[in-house]
Amino acid sequence: MIFGLLADAVLLLHLGFILFVVLGGFLVWRRPRLVWLHLPAAAWGALIELGGWVCPLTPLENRLRQLGGGEGYTESFVAHYLLPLIYPATLTRELQIGLGLGVIAINILAYALRHRARRAADPAPRPLGRW
Helix, strand or coil: CHHHHHHHHHHHHHHHHHHHHHHHHHHHHHCHHHHHHHHHHHHHHHHHHHHCCCCCHHHHHHHHHHHCCCCCCCCCHHHHHHHHHHCCCCCCHHHHHHHHHHHHHHHHHHHHHHHHHHHHHCCCCCCCCCC
16 A cells, blocks of 8 residues: 555656646746756656656656556556647656657746846846846
C-alpha cells in the first residue's frame, strides 16, 4: 500500500512539474523570483520533449507501482496520462516535438507579455540584472 501511495505522490509531483513548466511563466508575473526556478524547469521540459527522452520521474513511478503490486506502463508519462485526455491518438515523435515547441512558445509569450506590461507601467530604463 505504501508503494502505491508513493507512486501516486510521484504522479502528482510530475503533473505539478508539467504545469509549472507550461504555465510557470505566468506565475512569474506575480512572483518574479520564481524566474530562476522556472527557466531551468521550462528548458528541461522542452528538452525532454524535443529530445524524445523519458523524464526520470516516469521510471520511478513505474517502479513504485510494481513494488506495490500494480503494473507499470511502458510509454512516457505524457503518453500514458495526458495524451488520452487531450488527444485520441498515441504519442508520435512529431507530436512530442510539437509539445516541446509548444512549451517554448507559451513561455516566450508569457515572458514577452510580462516584459511589455512592465515597460508600459514603468518606461524608465532599469539597471541590468533587475527583473
